[in-house]
Amino acid sequence: MANNFNSQYPSIEDLRAKAKKRIPDFAFEYLDGGCNEDVNLNINTSDIRKIQLEPRYLQNYKEADTTTKLFGKEYSAPFGISPVGLQGLMWPNSPEILAKAAFEHNIPFILSTVTTMSIERASELTQGNAWFQLYNPVEDEVRNDILKRAEVAECPVLVLLCDVPTFGYRPRDIRNGLALPPKMSAKNIFQVLGKPSWALNTLKHGVPTFETLKPYTPEGLNLKQLGKFMDKTFSGKLNAEKIKPIRDKWKGKLVLKGVSAPRDVEDAIKMGFDGVILSNHGGRQLDAAQSTISTLPNIANRYGDKIEIMMDSGLRSGPDIARTMAAGAKFTFMGRSFMYGTAALGNKGGDHTITMLRTQFKQVMDQLCCEKVEELPNHFILN
Numbered sequence: 001m002a003n004n005f006n007s008q009y010p011s012i013e014d015l016r017a018k019a020k021k022r023i024p025d026f027a028f029e030y031l032d033g034g035c036n037e038d039v040n041l042n043i044n045t046s047d048i049r050k051i052q053l054e055p056r057y058l059q060n061y062k063e064a065d066t067t068t069k070l071f072g073k074e075y076s077a078p079f080g081i082s083p084v085g086l087q088g089l090m091w092p093n094s095p096e097i098l099a100k101a102a103f104e105h106n107i108p109f110i111l112s113t114v115t116t117m118s119i120e121r122a123s124e125l126t127q128g129n130a131w132f133q134l135y136n137p138v139e140d141e142v143r144n145d146i147l148k149r150a151e152v153a154e155c156p157v158l159v160l161l162c163d164v165p166t167f168g169y170r171p172r173d174i175r176n177g178l179a180l181p182p183k184m185s186a187k188n189i190f191q192v193l194g195k196p197s198w199a200l201n202t203l204k205h206g207v208p209t210f211e212t213l214k215p216y217t218p219e220g221l222n223l224k225q226l227g228k229f230m231d232k233t234f235s236g237k238l239n240a241e242k243i244k245p246i247r248d249k250w251k252g253k254l255v256l257k258g259v260s261a262p263r264d265v266e267d268a269i270k271m272g273f274d275g276v277i278l279s280n281h282g283g284r285q286l287d288a289a290q291s292t293i294s295t296l297p298n299i300a301n302r303y304g305d306k307i308e309i310m311m312d313s314g315l316r317s318g319p320d321i322a323r324t325m326a327a328g329a330k331f332t333f334m335g336r337s338f339m340y341g342t343a344a345l346g347n348k349g350g351d352h353t354i355t356m357l358r359t360q361f362k363q364v365m366d367q368l369c370c371e372k373v374e375e376l377p378n379h380f381i382l383n
């Protein structure tokens with residue numbers, strides 16, 4: 001294992017436990033929680049883990065090669081970093097840490113519209129390799145300006161998010177005053193005082209702000225006003241009419257994130273998307289939804305030759321990546337896993353988490369005697 005690997009944290013669960021101790025409760029709960037009763041959050045992972053894989057020990061086998069081609073580029077492994085909003089709240093500088101680590105390890109990093117690093121900075125840190133996730137702005141002018149900036153920053157892939165037609169109902173965030181509009185309560189301030197390394201780092205880096213959105217945000221808003229402004233400026237509601245001008249303008253690859261229904265994938269193909277990320281926002285929006293993995297084999301079977309089928313929501317380990325790839329995904333993404341990494345280990349968190357997941361994933365491939373990522377479906381056992 002590489003030098004930058006910290007052997008005290010050999011699993012995502014170890015990083016999660018450390019993150020919980022190190023950052024204020026309201027920040028940890030914002031990251032960790034699902035919506036309503038957390039049913040969707042929990043089945044995302046438990047359903048992935050129902051998948052079993054069959055090793056083939058007597059094959060003429062050399063060594064696993066984890067490299068994976070996607071949209072004409074070769075990545076070092078079939079996983080990347082999902083877009084996460086407000087990353088600087090969980091650990092200051094975490095989008096910078098993750099973008100840098102993703103670039104060094106040659107895996108994709110997706111920047112959220114509402115995170116605490118700008119498109120331009122993401123591009124600089126990844127030498128033009130960062131993908132950008134767009135929350136659809138209500139005003140065409142704002143949308144066009146953001147698209148232009150993403151193009152100038154050489155983002156190869158634009159990801160349109162469709163699974164936030166309304167805010168998720170998240171009891172923890174409501175209790176903590178993090179729902180929109182947000183409030184800073186005495187309880188939250190008390191929690192900050194109990195986490196000195198988080199507080200000191202936050203002081204050092206300044207209050208996290210929505211960097212990409214700065215040019216469109218009036219100055220001097222308090223938190224409550226900012227919440228209202230964001231609510232008014234962005235609409236998660238997408239339809240053919242809103243997607244068409246984006247497809248017409250965007251010359252790079254276009255990916256739809258947040259679908260789970262076969263009919264939505266069929267529409268995405270008709271609308272000219274190059275890929276879809278099957279995703280339910282990590283169980284943060286519709287508690288009564290299916291797990292993403294339960295929709296994957298059917299969708300991959302029906303549409304896998306027409307559009308790139310990727311998946312996130314629920315993966316927490318190398319075996320989970322292997323199970324998902326065996327079930328038909330072309331590529332996988334994770335959100336919380338990487339944020340647990342930076343919240344637990346700060347500057348070393350991105351490097352550590354990627355190294356760990358890649359090591360775990362390669363071990364599974366070697367154990368299966370599977371040389372190539374695209375051969376993983378040969379090891380899938382239908383239950």
Ligand SMILES: Cc1cc2nc3c(=O)[nH]c(=O)nc-3n(C[C@H](O)[C@H](O)[C@H](O)COP(=O)(O)O)c2cc1C
Binds near residue numbers: 082083084112282312
């Ligand atoms: C704290 C948090 C914030 C998120 N913010 C965004 C966002 O701004 N844009 C987006 O497309 N998805 C967002 N997501 C969803 C992730 O991109 C991803 O779909 C999800 O985390 C995958 O599930 P996992 O955490 O189980 O890996 C967020 C997820 C979390 C946990």
